Amino acid sequence: MAADSKTIYVNTFDDEAGENSSKCSLREAIIAAQKNTSFGGCSAGRTGVGQVDEIQLEAGTYKLTRGELSPESPIRILGKSRNNYEIKSSFTNEYPEFEEIKTVIDAQDGSSRIFNTAVTRVNLELNNIALNNGSAKDYGGAVYAGGNFAMSNGAILNSSAAKAGGAIYLLALDAKTEVSINNTRIENNNALKGSVLAMSCVGNLSDNQPIVTISQSSIVKNGNQASLSTMDFCGSNEVTLEANTIAKNTASASNGSIIRAVSDGLDRLSPYSSLVFSSNTIVENSAYSAFYYDENASKSFSYNVLAYNGTADGQGKSCRYLNNQIPAEDLQFAFLSNAAELSNANCVIPAKAISSAETDYKNLDVSGIAMPALLTDYRPASVYNIYLPLYYPLEGNAGASLVNIGSSGCSEYDQRGVARNADATLILNPSMKNTCDIGSVEKLNFTAADVEDLTNSSQKAMITALQAAIDQLKADIADQDRKEYKTANEMDLKEAEPYLAQFKSSLIYRAIYMNPFALALPQEVDVGNTQERKYKALNSDNYDVIVQAIGIGNDLTVDSTGKPVIKGDALDLVCKWDANLKKIVIYRTGGAATGDQNAYCQYTLKEKTGSMQQSSGILTAKFNNIAPIAADDTYSITTDSNLTVRVNPLENDSEDGDGPVSSMPAGKSLWHQNLDGQNIPIYFKTIPAGLNFKAEYSGPCPDGNQQNMCYGGTIEFSSKNAFNQFNHNIVYQVYDSEGTASNEATITLINQAKNTNESSSGGGSINIFGGLVLAGLALFRMRKFLKS
Structure with missing residues (x-):
């Protein structure tokens, strides 16, 4: 159906x-x-x-x-x-x-x-x-979930349950029952157990199998002094917490936990469970333990801030093992690149887990470092943090900062949905490379990215795509069902139409057009005195773009002065900023392809006002030969001309992929030529047996196909049999001056000498009624096309 x-x-x-x-x-x-x-x-x-x-x-x-x-x-x-x-x-x-x-x-x-x-x-x-x-008198104040439950871009507020699961209770009796929370604020919920989340542990005589994923969310200000936990995990669970802020929650100062993952009587936590916490900010929670765990469940913690939690009496800890014991050395616990109070025992982690991270994923011990040195104050929901309360990381001091710790492996996106870009290379500014921050929010370093694998595209296809985009914008603006996008579409159209006109008039042969702001990382700026942050728009209004050619060759290096050096030359390489197109334009004055070499340019983005920051990047490009375009042609042959026709297939064929003829470098030919300098780009793949042909020019096809003959100039086709009544289809390709073949196209010769006797076809006649039916079908198809 x-x-x-x-x-x-x-x-x-x-x-x-x-x-x-x-x-x-x-x-x-x-x-x-x-x-x-x-x-x-x-x-x-x-x-x-x-x-x-x-x-x-x-x-x-x-x-x-x-x-x-x-x-x-x-x-x-x-x-x-x-x-x-x-x-x-x-x-x-x-x-x-x-x-x-x-x-x-x-x-x-x-x-x-x-x-x-x-x-x-x-x-x-x-x-x-x-x-x-x-409100519930037992379980699940907002949601009592017996099946899968998913929530995105939402909130659960001011809910409570008398027993467990102030916001959500997961029954999880069916195998692999899932709770998935994304981009959601969970605030001011209460329960005796699991003020935010609790679950059933055992059902049908076996461990339940809950799967819990909470990402890019804020879990804040939940619970009270009578609560055992904020989130309570049991059964044979799979828990993933990624890029969340978990802060200002409250549980009992004597036995309460913000995140509780222990077996306790009938509330069994299976040893086959897993807890994966990545890039979370878990701070300023008031409880006996922020994270309370035992030997059950494998644990993987990376890039989390797990610190500055406790109680007024000083007995609370950020991490506590069951009953204040020392965890066994062989406990399944990976603890990598986290910020925690380790040396003062505010966070108790197996010693082996700490030592194994010392080489590449060393943890930051924040014992003795005040929280304001690393994080801003708690920022309530606002338009700048997409209405998810959070803390922004601060640069800190050398060796004691949550920002750019020098490794990758954190969450792909931060809590606000910002791509962290933690693995990009910066040849000219290695010190400005953006690496992972610890915690839920990433503070990006303003950088002009190194861009590899640039290459020229078909200019004809680019024009076609731009025109199609403009047509679609106009259609969307007129579409009442898409009126909510009208303002944005009108602004895009206002830019797109003059851009297309400018682009058509500025075409350069085999050029690459690159937007230098597309892959650059934006600069964060403060919003007044609010401690909120926003991004400074990456555009030519805010930044100057300075471009220079490096050269064509291989083995790019940087000398002692920081200048890029290449084994090759830049004699015909042009790298420039086109202020009208707002693009970097890269091309060769001679128009040649680069083969196995690369073209290198350096560009710099320089802030026009403010802090006057600047960053430089390397562009690595190749110039390829775009295949020519062959188009289908149709001609008629009649008895008046003895079933002979003279044609020039090149009239409809083009090299517009590399650029219009008017933009070709001087002295460069468009098509494959013979030794006499005559254009012979046409290669016939199939010639019908009943057809003669002769061409004005001929010669061997380009390298790789030299055993075949290519043709050019005026080509004459004639039927071998004057009584022949069939059409002829000739399949051909054309070669440009660099020996690249086009797509296959067809020359169709329509034979006007066909016998129109209705009874001679051997397949039955087409009577008046049949003709009307065919005409009706044609009309229907035409109307359908026009309607669409």
Whole structure:
């Protein structure tokens, strides 16, 4: 069956349950999805077997007055998009702005839990939604998950459970039940156990198998002094925490933990569990232990800040082994490139795990280093941190900094979604290389990247692609279904149309056009006195671009003065900045390809105002010969001309991939030539047996195909048989002056001498009715094409 793509649209904030056929509520939408039929004012949604129903909510607050929502079929609920394409991002200065959550599901003063799939065990996915004020008398204040649960770009706020799982409780009775949280704020939730997350440990006489992944999220200000834990892990679990801020949470000062991973009576933690924590900032939590662990589960910690946690009485620790014991040396624990208070025993880690990291992934001991030397103050949710509270890393002092620690292997993206780019090379500015920061936020070093593998593209294809993009922008602007993107599209169109005109008038033979800002890392600047940060826009308004040629050859080196040196020359290599195109343009005045050599350019981005920072990079390029383009041709042969036709196939063929003829270097020929300097680029791959031909010029084809003859000038085709009634198809290629062959194309000779006697074809006649049918089909196809 074809997939049913229908979305159920909710159009009332009231918590209705079938009494109003003119409105579709959230509760009714969930029932309609389960029944696969319309209910209340809601459509049936996707009725195909096994399809996940999609429910779309509007901006506003949906207040539950009839108790919790209990889906009985898998659903995906979408809040109003947080992307605003009317304005540019305050953080990146690019479209769109990422705004605060616009859609809220509210249980109203904790009168009920919000979602419960404990019995139905169906999968539930929430995007762009905040869950607020959920409450349960037992488990799962906001969500009691019996099936997979996923949440992205959302929040769980102000929820509580009397027993466990203030925000989420995972039942996990089915094998490999998953909780996946991304880009979400979890704040001010409470429970006696697992103020944020708890789970069942044993079911069906075996360990449960929960899979928990929390990434790029903020888990802050949860719990209280009576709570045993903030996140409580058990069963045979697979836990991954990556690029999160876990801060200002509270658990009991006498036995509470922020992250608890121990076997305790019936709450068994399987030895086959795994805990992987990467690039998290775990600070300023108040509890007896921020991380409490035992011999069970393998543990891998890398690039985390796990420090500055404790209690007012000084008894709290960031890392504590079970019952304050010393962990065994052979414990499965990898502890690499973390920042922790190690020497003062505030974080107790197996000694072997510490020593094994000494060579390449040494941990930073922050004992005796005040937190303000390494991190800013706690920054609440704002437009600059995509509404996820966090701490920014500081440069610190030499040897005691979270920034650029000299290794790679941290999370690919930081908490804000910024690519860390921790493995790029910088030939000219090795000291400015961006390496991993410790913690959830990456402070990028402003750098002009070294760019390899640049090569010239087909200029004709580039023009075609630019024109297609312009046409698509115009179509999108006119499309009412895409009106939310109109402002951004209009701004792009305003730049694209003059750019295309400028590009066409500026074409240089076999040139490379490169945007120097595309791969550069932006410069972070402070936002007033707020301790917030944003990126300074990488563009020619803010930065000068200085370019110079290095040379063509191999074995690029840097001399003692920092100057790049190449074994070769730069006599015909041009590297320049085109201010109109806003591109670096690289080409050879002679137009030759580089073969197995490289062309090297140096470019520098220099800040026009402010701190006047600058950075230089190396561009490595090759000039390749773009294959010529052969086009299909159609000619007619008639009895009036004795079934003979004279043609020049090159009229429709071109070398526009390398650039227009007008941009070719002086003295360079376009096509393959014979010894007399005559163009003979045409090679016929197939000539029908019933056809004669002769050419004005001829000679051997280029190297590699010299056994064949190539032709040029005017070519005459004639039928060997004057009574021949068939069309002729001739397949050919053309060679440019460097011996590169084009695509295959076809010359079609339409024989106008065909016998039109309806009864002579041997396949039955085409009567009037049949002719009308064919004409009708042609008209239908034409109308269909025009409509599309």
